[in-house]
Amino acid sequence: MAFEPPQRLVRALGEATRDAATDDWLHRLPELAEEAVARHELTVERVQVPGGRSSLVVLVRTREGTPAVLKLVPPRSRPDSERAALAHWGGMGAAKLLDAGDGALLIERLQRDVSVRSLPEAKSMLEAAGTLRRLWVAPPAGHRFETVAERTGRQAEAMASCGDADARPLVAAALAARDELLGSVPSEGGALLLHGTFRQSKVLAGERVPWLAVGPDPVVGEAAFDLARLVRDRVEDLIASPSGAAIARRRVKRLAESLDVDPERLRGWALFRAVESGVRALRVGREQDAELLLEFAGWV
Incomplete structure (x- = not known):
């Protein structure tokens, strides 16, 4: 064929x-x-x-x-x-x-048409978080995986050249958050093998176990970096909700508590990753996506 x-x-x-x-x-x-x-x-x-x-x-x-x-x-x-x-x-x-x-x-x-996103939101977040916890293990000895510092370093360089005047304050805040996060050490779990691009749509129904992750872009670093992408899942629904900002902040708190992650570190990486994705969307002309992502970033 x-x-x-x-x-x-x-x-x-x-x-x-x-x-x-x-x-x-x-x-x-x-x-x-x-x-x-x-x-x-x-x-x-x-x-x-x-x-x-x-x-x-x-x-x-x-x-x-x-x-x-x-x-x-x-x-x-x-x-x-x-x-x-x-x-x-x-x-x-x-x-x-x-x-x-x-x-x-x-x-x-796996069942590519059945992801945890098909579940009610509270249940989907619970199942996604449980799957993510199982992935967070020590990397193999002598690994050659990219680190969070290396990956976000490349991203930070691209973000710094953003020419959109409205986005610049958020870019500055995101870059400052990255510097602060990398300048301090998390209390635990600072060198784990992470999925790297985790979200609900990457958790599919399986036969061996109910839910399994697919499509990693692995990176080694702290758990909060991985969890940060999950914070903004269903961002279009959050933006459409009159209480979207409050829901986003509660989500940070609840996810951090459920997975034993420092909520301030989670908030910082959620900010950086949302702004990075928003700036990248601007760069390739996906203006609607960029608007959603940058509005979300302003909430966290």
């Missing part, structure tokens, strides 16, 4: 700063998919559409008939890092890695 990249993936890669390696990967993607299918002796069912924004996802069956997912990831999205994290978790809290090679990951298949 033809393995043409879904338009959602093409658009997302087009929004990012393009490089020769990404262009070459996108051009060769059908060939790379065929090679991976042959190498793992897979039977293809279909390409997942609309699929992800950073990978090609193909629903397959192994030679034993086991349902699985073949995921092809461009070099810029660090497939080796995702492979190492999934292997280290070993199916505890995350989908199980079945095999990997040359930027292609063969992963346990």
